[in-house]
Amino acid sequence: MKSKKRLVLSIIAILIVVYVLLGFNPMLEITSYTYKNSKIPDAFQDYKIVLISDLHHKNFGGNQSTLVSAVKEQSPDIVVMTGDIVDEDHTDMKPIEDLLKGISDLCPVYYISGNHDVSSTTVVQYSALQTLFEKYGVYDIDDSQIVLQKDDDEILLTGQEWRSIYVADYLEPADPSYFNILLYHGSDCFDLISPFGYDLVLSGHTHGGLIRLPFVGGLITNTGTILPKYAGGAYTQGVSTLISSRGLGDAALPRFYNRPELVVITLVNQ
Numbered sequence: 001m002k003s004k005k006r007l008v009l010s011i012i013a014i015l016i017v018v019y020v021l022l023g024f025n026p027m028l029e030i031t032s033y034t035y036k037n038s039k040i041p042d043a044f045q046d047y048k049i050v051l052i053s054d055l056h057h058k059n060f061g062g063n064q065s066t067l068v069s070a071v072k073e074q075s076p077d078i079v080v081m082t083g084d085i086v087d088e089d090h091t092d093m094k095p096i097e098d099l100l101k102g103i104s105d106l107c108p109v110y111y112i113s114g115n116h117d118v119s120s121t122t123v124v125q126y127s128a129l130q131t132l133f134e135k136y137g138v139y140d141i142d143d144s145q146i147v148l149q150k151d152d153d154e155i156l157l158t159g160q161e162w163r164s165i166y167v168a169d170y171l172e173p174a175d176p177s178y179f180n181i182l183l184y185h186g187s188d189c190f191d192l193i194s195p196f197g198y199d200l201v202l203s204g205h206t207h208g209g210l211i212r213l214p215f216v217g218g219l220i221t222n223t224g225t226i227l228p229k230y231a232g233g234a235y236t237q238g239v240s241t242l243i244s245s246r247g248l249g250d251a252a253l254p255r256f257y258n259r260p261e262l263v264v265i266t267l268v269n270q
Contacts, residue, residue, distance in 0.1 A: 022257075023256045023257045024254060024255070024256060025257075025259055026255070026259070026260065027259060027260075028060055028066055028067060028070055028248075028259065028260050028261075028262060029259040029260065029261050029262070030070060030074075030261075030262050030263075030264060031246075031261050031262070031263050031264070032263075032264045032265075032266070033234055033243055033263070033264070033265045033266070034265075034266050034268055035200060035234075035241065035243070035265050035266065035267055035268065036268045036269075036270040037179065037199055037200075037267075037268075037269070037270075038269060038270065039179040039199060040155070040179050040267050040268065040269040041150075041153030041154070041155065041179065041269070042153060042269060043150040043151040043152065043153035044148075044150055044153060044155055044179070044267050044269070045267070045268065045269050046266055046267070046268065047077050047150070047266070047267040048074060048075065048076045048077050048264065048265070048266050048267075049076060049077065049078055049079075049080060049181075049202070049264070049265040049266075049267070050071055050074050050076040050078075050079045050080070050262065050263070050264055050265075051079075051080055051082060051202050051204075051243065051245050051262075051263035051264070051265065052071075052079060052080070052081045052082070052099075052245075052248065052262065053081070053082040053083060053084065053114075053185075053203070053204025053205070053245040053247045053248065053263075054082075054083070054084040054114065054204045054205065054207060054245070054247030054248055054249050055081075055084065055085045055095070055096065055099070055247075055248045055249050056084060056085075056086070056087045056089075056090070056116070056247075056248070056249025056250060056251075057085075057086060057087065057089075057090035057092060057093075057095050057096065057249070058095060058248055058249040058250060058260070059094075059095040059098075060248075060260070063098045063102075064095055064098035064099045064102060065102075067099060067102075067248070067262070068098070068099060068102030068103060070262050071102070071103050071106065071262070072102075072103070072106060074264050075106075076106065076107050076264070077107055077150075078107050078108050078109070078110060078148070078157075079103055079106070079107060079108070079109045079110070080109075080110045080111075080112075080157075080183055080202055081109065081110065081111040081112070081138075082112055082114070082183050082184070082185050082202055082203055082204045082205075082245065083111075083112055083113050083114020083115070083116075083117055083162060083185035083204060083205070084114030084115065084116045084117060084185065084204065084205065084247070084249070085111070085114070085117060085129060086116060086117055086122055086125035086126060086128075086129050087116040087119075087122060087125070087249075088116065088119060088121035088122050088125070090125070091124070091125065093125070093128045093129070093132065096129065096132060097132055097136075100132055100133075100135075100136040100138060101136060104136040104137055104138065108139065109136075109137070109138045109139065110138070110139045110141050110146070110157065110159065110183065111133065111138055111139065111140050111141065111142075111159075112140075112141060112142050112159040112160060112161065112162075112183045112184065112185060113126075113142050113161055113162045113185065114162050114185040114204070114205060115162050115164065115185065115186075115205070117129065117162070118161070118162055140159075141157065141158075141159030141183070142159050142160070142161040143159065143160065143161045143170070144158075144159055145157065145158045145159070146159075147178075154178065155178055155179040155180070155181065156174075156175055156178035156179070156180050156181070157181050157183070158174075158180065158181065158182045158183070158198070159182075159183045159184075160182065160183065160184040162184075162185045162186070164186065164189075165186075165189060165192065167184060167186065167189050167192055167193060168189075168192040168193070168196075171184075171193065171196050172196070173196050173197055174196055174197040174198045174199070176197070179199055180197070180198045180199045180200070181198065181199065181200045181201075181202065182196075182198040182200070182201045182202070183201075183202050183203075184201065184202075184203055185203060185204060185205050186203060186205045187201075187203035187204060187205055187206055187230040187231075187242060187244035187245075188205060188206055188221070188225065188228060188229065188230055189203075190203070190229075190230050190235065190237065190240075190242045190244075191229075191237070193240070193242075194237035194238055194240040194242075195238070196240075197238075197239055197240065198240050199239060199240065199241065200240075200241055200243070200265075201240055201241065201242045201243070202242075202243055202245075202263075202265070203230075203242060203243070203244050203245065204244065204245040204246075204247045205221075205222075205247075206218065206221045206222070206225075206228050206230065206231045206232065206244065206246075206247075207221060207222045207246060207247045207249075207251050207255070207258070208231050208232040208246025208247065208255070208258040208261065209221060209227075209228050209231035209232065209246075209258065210222065210251060210253045210254075210255060210256070210258060211253065211255075211256040211257070211258065212231075212232075212256065212257045212258040213257065217231050217232075217233075218231030218232060218258070220253070222251035222252065222253075230242060230244045231244065231246070232244050232245065232246035232258075232261070243263060243265060245261055245263045246258060246259075246260075246261040247260070247261060248260045248261065248262070
């Protein structure tokens with residue numbers, strides 16, 4: 001009887017160890033969304049957007065080869081970068097340059113800032129980032145708009161600079177004559193953003209809640225928020241849908257059942 005009990009306890013212990021080890025899987029994950037809206041113009045049917053967020057200088061494969069290959073495999077129409085590409089803990093810009101070098105010829109790349117990008121402690125990194133943008137033709141659309149054209153149709157892409165919870169003090173209502181996409185770093189600000197009428201909001205910042213558990217989701221953000229509401233996934237309020245990326249980089253706590261994420265969104269007129 002004792003030997004059977006020991007065997008059962010040993011099996012349980014092994015299963016716990018395996019479960020924990022699998023939870024720290026660092027491999028890149030691709031998450032795909034099909035976003036449907038009758039406002040999407042005909043020319044933008046099956047238009048593909050790749051969302052990169054919260055890189056934090058992290059490298060995926062030699063010379064960023066894994067991440068670059070993953071982006072290329074999606075054949076995107078545009079790539080959007082929703083902030084925290086740099087941070088105060090790293091000075092090596094090579095992972096970022098390798099990424100931009102690898103994807104800049106694929107399609108237009110658009111960027112908005114995150115809290116780490118514009119921190120007072122990342123002035124050098126942010127300046128170097130802007131230099132790389134100029135070198136590789138990345139569009140910084142903080143506090144600006146750009147009309148995306150395809151054939152005779154247009155959609156409007158709006159970028160909002162990082163302003164934490166004060167975003168609503170600076171954001172203008174969506175232009176009702178367009179299908180509107182908003183880039184803003186803080187997905188946790190969706191309650192403030194949704195009343196402005198943007199059809200699709202693309203964000204990051206929460207790192208997926210760092211530790212993710214079944215039926216619970218993310219437990220804590222990189223800023224200390226417990227059980228974040230918009231930790232990663234798709235959410236709808238009124239006419240607005242948020243797609244929140246779990247991001248690519250690391251934070252103070254290691255990711256647990258929360259693999260680094262590359263997000264792919266396909267637009268469908270329906």
